[in-house]
Amino acid sequence: MxxxxxxxxxxxxxxxxxxxxxxxxxxxxxxxxxxxxxxxxxxxxxxxxxxxxxxxxxxxxxxxxxxxxxxxxxxxxxxxxxxxxxxxxxxxxxxxxxxxxxxxxxxLSINWDGVKGLKEAIGKDGVVTIYFYDFVDKTWEAIRNFKGGNAVFTFPNTPIKCGGAPQKIMYLAEEHFRRAGIRSKCSVKFYTAKPDLFDVAKYRQTLESIVRERGIYVYFERHLIEIKAGTKEAVFEHLITKETETVPYDLLHVTPPMGPxxxxxxxxxxxxxxxxxxxxxxxxxxxxxxxxxxxxxxxxxxxxxxxxxxxxxxxxxxxxxxxxxxxxxxxxxxxYTSCPIVTGRGKLIMAEFDYAKQPQETFPFDQSKERYSMFLVKKHVLPRLYWYGMLKGRA
Ligand SMILES: Cc1cc2nc3c(=O)[nH]c(=O)nc-3n(C[C@H](O)[C@H](O)[C@H](O)COP(=O)(O)OP(=O)(O)OC[C@H]3O[C@@H](n4cnc5c(N)ncnc54)[C@H](O)[C@@H]3O)c2cc1C
The missing domain is CATH 3.50.50.60 (FAD/NAD(P)-binding domain)
Structure with a gap:
C-alpha cells in the first residue's frame, strides 16, 4: 500500500x-x-x-x-x-x-549475542540487567536476595544509552548490602571498558572518591566476553593486551553491548x-x-x-x-546531555555537560556533590517532566 x-x-x-x-x-x-x-x-x-x-x-x-x-x-x-x-x-x-x-x-538495539552465553544466562541465577524491561525487576530480586560473595557489574565496549546507569545500579546495590548488614561478606567489582569512571573531570573526581571510600574495586579497559552460567564465571578481555581473566560471580549485573x-x-x-x-x-x-x-x-x-x-x-x-x-x-x-548519577537511596550527582565535556549546570550550586535534593528531582520531578512535559511538547 x-x-x-x-x-x-x-x-x-x-x-x-x-x-x-x-x-x-x-x-x-x-x-x-x-x-x-x-x-x-x-x-x-x-x-x-x-x-x-x-x-x-x-x-x-x-x-x-x-x-x-x-x-x-x-x-x-x-x-x-x-x-x-x-x-x-x-x-x-x-x-x-x-x-x-x-x-x-x-x-538503538541491544546485542544479546554480543557476549557468549548472555542470552541463555540472563534473568537466571543472579545474572541480571536493568537495560531491559523484562529483567529489571529480577535485578532488585537478585540484589535483595544476595547473601554475600562477588557482586560484579559491567560496562561494555560499545556506545550505550545512559552511560551512568551501570554505575548507578552498583551504588544502589552496594548501599543495600550495607543496610542489610552483609557488606563485609561482599566484594563489589566494576569491570568497565572505559579508561576512567566518567568522561567529565568534575564529576569523575567525586565518583573516584566514592568508589575509594565505599571499597568498590574498579577494573578499567576490560569487557565481558563470556558468561559461564554453569560454573558462575564471567570472562573479561583486556582491550589492549587482549588477555582474558575469569572472575567468579554470585551476582552479575550485565550492561549488554548495544548498537544501531x-x-x-x-x-x-x-x-x-x-x-x-x-x-x-x-x-x-x-x-x-x-x-x-x-x-x-x-x-x-x-x-x-x-x-x-x-x-x-x-x-x-x-x-x-x-x-x-x-x-x-x-x-x-x-x-547538552545530563546524567543523574544515583549514588544511593537519597543521594545523587546531577551531571550536566556539552560536546566539549564542559559542565552546563542548571542549579546555582556545585552539582558534583551528592545531594538529597537532586535525588528527589530524579525520583519525583523528572518522571512528571517526561510524561506531562516532554511527551506533550511542552518541555
Ligand atoms: C537503564 C536505563 C537508564 C537510563 N537512565 C537515563 C537517565 O537517567 N536520564 C536520561 O536522560 N536518559 C536515561 N536513559 C536513556 C534514555 O532512556 C534513552 O536515551 C532514550 O529513551 C532514547 O530515546 P529514543 O527515542 O532515541 O529511543 P527509544 O526511546 O528507545 O525509542 C525507540 C523507538 O523506536 C522504535 N523502533 C525501533 N526499531 C524500529 C523499526 N525498525 N521501525 C519502527 N520503529 C522502530 C522502538 O519500538 C521504540 O519505540 C536510560 C536508559 C536506560 C535503559
Whole structure:
C-alpha cells in the first residue's frame, strides 16, 4: 500500500513522541505520521530505580496509543528500509510511505549475542540487567536476595544509552548490602571498558572518591566476553593486551553491548558505524537535506540520554520548519546531555555537560556533590517532566 505524509517520524520512543507533539503544536494542520510497532512506551530512566527496589517496574510503562499526539497518525509497522533517493519508508507490511520530511529516531538495539552465553544466562541465577524491561525487576530480586560473595557489574565496549546507569545500579546495590548488614561478606567489582569512571573531570573526581571510600574495586579497559552460567564465571578481555581473566560471580549485573538498529546497518543514511549521519549542531542529515535525526540512533558525539533529546527536539523542529519555509537553519544543539548519577537511596550527582565535556549546570550550586535534593528531582520531578512535559511538547 502506498501512502504519503508531509512529515514521517521513524520510531515513537522518547524522541519520536516528543518531536511529534512539538511539531503538532507548531503546525496543527500538518500531516504527520509516526511509524513504530510498539504497543507500550517505557520511561527507561526509571529502570535504575526499579532495579534498586525504589519503584515497581509498572511505574515505567504506559500504553503507546495514549501518548500519540492527537491528529498524528500512528502506523504500527516495523520499518525495514529507508530509501532516501525516492523519499520512501518501507515496512514489514509492504507499505511504501512517502515523505516530504523525515525524522529518524528508532533508538538503538541491544546485542544479546554480543557476549557468549548472555542470552541463555540472563534473568537466571543472579545474572541480571536493568537495560531491559523484562529483567529489571529480577535485578532488585537478585540484589535483595544476595547473601554475600562477588557482586560484579559491567560496562561494555560499545556506545550505550545512559552511560551512568551501570554505575548507578552498583551504588544502589552496594548501599543495600550495607543496610542489610552483609557488606563485609561482599566484594563489589566494576569491570568497565572505559579508561576512567566518567568522561567529565568534575564529576569523575567525586565518583573516584566514592568508589575509594565505599571499597568498590574498579577494573578499567576490560569487557565481558563470556558468561559461564554453569560454573558462575564471567570472562573479561583486556582491550589492549587482549588477555582474558575469569572472575567468579554470585551476582552479575550485565550492561549488554548495544548498537544501531538492524534495518539501519546497510542504509544509505548512516555513517560507517551504522548511526544516522547528521550535522552535530543542526541535526540535519549531512547528505539528504530533508532528513533529520535525533536520539540514540543519531551519530551525535555525546552521551545518549533522554535529557539530551529534550534539547535536541526544539532544534529539529525549528530547523525542519525553517527548511520548509526556505529559511536558514539557525537552531544549534550544543551536545547538552545530563546524567543523574544515583549514588544511593537519597543521594545523587546531577551531571550536566556539552560536546566539549564542559559542565552546563542548571542549579546555582556545585552539582558534583551528592545531594538529597537532586535525588528527589530524579525520583519525583523528572518522571512528571517526561510524561506531562516532554511527551506533550511542552518541555
Ligand atoms: C537503564 C536505563 C537508564 C537510563 N537512565 C537515563 C537517565 O537517567 N536520564 C536520561 O536522560 N536518559 C536515561 N536513559 C536513556 C534514555 O532512556 C534513552 O536515551 C532514550 O529513551 C532514547 O530515546 P529514543 O527515542 O532515541 O529511543 P527509544 O526511546 O528507545 O525509542 C525507540 C523507538 O523506536 C522504535 N523502533 C525501533 N526499531 C524500529 C523499526 N525498525 N521501525 C519502527 N520503529 C522502530 C522502538 O519500538 C521504540 O519505540 C536510560 C536508559 C536506560 C535503559
Amino acid at each position: 502506498q501512502t504519503g505524509y508531509e512529515i514521517v517520524i521513524v520510531g515513537g520512543g522518547t524522541a519520536g513522541i516528543s518531536v511529534a507533539a512539538r511539531l503538532k503544536k507548531k503546525i496543527p494542520h500538518g500531516k504527520i505520521a509516526i511509524i513504530d510497532p510498539a504497543h507500550k512506551h517505557y520511561y527507561q530512566p526509571l529502570w535504575t530505580l526499579v532495579g534498586g527496589g525504589i519503584y515497581p517496574k509498572e511505574a515505567s510503562v504506559k500504553d503507546q496509543l495514549s501518548l500519540i499526539p492527537s491528529g498524528v497518525k500512528y502506523i504500527q509497522e516495523v520499518v525495514t528500509e529507508i530509501d532516501p533517493d525516492r523519499q520512501l519508508v518501507l515496512t514489514n507490511e509492504d507499505s511504501q510511505i512517502s515523505y516530504d520530511y523525515l525524522i529518524v529516531c528508532p533508538g 538498529v538492524a534495518f539501519l546497518k546497510n542504509s544509505a543514511i548512516v555513517d560507517q558505524a551504522g548511526w544516522v549521519d547528521v550535522d552535530p549542531h543542526t541535526l540535519q542529515h549531512k547528505k539528504y537535506e530533508t532528513i533529520f535525526a535525533l536520539g540514540d540512533a543519531a551519530n551525535l558525539p555525546t552521551s545518549k540520554t533522554g535529557a539530551a533529546i529534550r534539547k535536541q527536539v526544539p532544534v529539529v523542529v525549528h530547523n525542519l520548519l525553517a527548511l520548509k519555509q526556505g529559511r536558514e537553519l539557525t537552531a544549534k544543539y550544543n551536545g
